[in-house]
Amino acid sequence: MRMDQIKSPVRCGNCSVRRLCLPAGLSDQDVDKLEAVTKKKQIVKAGERLYGAGDSFSNLFAIRSGSFKTAVIAADGDTQVTHFALPGEILGLDAYSGRTHPSYAEALETSSVCVLPFARLEELAQAVPALQQQIYAIFSEELQQENEILMLLGKRSADTRLAAMLINISSRYARRGYSSTRFVLSMPRTDIANYLGLTAETVSRLFSRFQKEGLIRVAQRDVEITDLIGLSELAGTHCSFDESELGRNSVS
Structure with missing residues (x-):
């Protein structure tokens, strides 16, 4: 798996998906603090994996452009696609409790992400209540998406x-x-x-x-x-x- 680091002039303050991502609701001063944590960017080419099932959890990933699919691999080897992720969404949240990724994330097209070291993000969230609230909101949205998938795959035609x-x-x-x-x-x-x-x-x-x-x-x-x-x-x-x-x- 090859993921190239890139340098980009795009920052949290002027990112086109800022209102959907972690900076939403933050003051300019707090956004500056967040940018100090999210300086690292990556490009993931179509078909490459951002992380694999079983990888240890250390980062979250905010999608700047492109799209990804997430999927889990069952014990019998079957793969189940669980989500199609778009710009502004956060990948890797499902690894928080177990500290390993239960699914993998694969780029559907050449995509770019911001790497969010979770340990540093937690430290910053303790000092910035608005960021902590935004993290909770994103976790809540993740649960809502899971519920929507269950409804979608329920008894519908x-x-x-x-x-x-x-x-x-x-x-x-x-x-x-x-x-x-x-x-x-x-x-x-x-x-x-x-x-x-x-x-x-x-x-x-x-x-x-x-x-x-x-x-x-x-x-x-x-x-x-x-x-x-x-x-x-x-x-x-x-x-x-x-x-x-x-x-x-x-x-x-």
């Missing part, structure tokens, strides 16, 4: 599962200031199928059906949601986007 996943990704991109209706699915169909508990053939068939029904347009990994309300209804979720978010272009 195959088409509902895929629709719910697309709506979930749509809403997460919207939070990051990108279009809620046009985005790239960086993960292959096989990973989507594994995540949803379906076969790759079923996933491909559902994408074709959604396109025929006018819910989406698909060109390889480029997806455009053409009927956000209809897809939300199929997913069994409430569409909370306002009209300004529909079709909004990506921002840099």
Whole structure:
């Protein structure tokens, strides 16, 4: 596994995903303190692992750009994809209690992360209450995501599962200031199928059906949601986007 360290002018104070990451809610002075802890950056190329299952826990990783999948390996050798992580999210939280990573994180595309030494982060959190609260909030969000996965993979039909996943990704991109209706699915169909508990053939068939029904347009990994309300209804979720978010272009 090869991960190259990089030097970058991007800092916590001007990072495009600051409002979703650890600096959220911190004063400029506290952000400066956080930057002293998060100076180390890494680039992880597509297919490379940021950490492996069984690796000792020492760092958290904040995604600056790109995307990752996390997966666990069962005793019988089967792999289960557990999450698709986007910019602004923190990887490695599930290793906190056991001090070893129960899952691995693999880049779906060339991605960059900020390395957060957890021991130093804990020390800083004791001196900066707002940071401590933000860490607790991120842990809470991690638990909520696990609950959402359980609901997604519950007694839902195959088409509902895929629709719910697309709506979930749509809403997460919207939070990051990108279009809620046009985005790239960086993960292959096989990973989507594994995540949803379906076969790759079923996933491909559902994408074709959604396109025929006018819910989406698909060109390889480029997806455009053409009927956000209809897809939300199929997913069994409430569409909370306002009209300004529909079709909004990506921002840099």
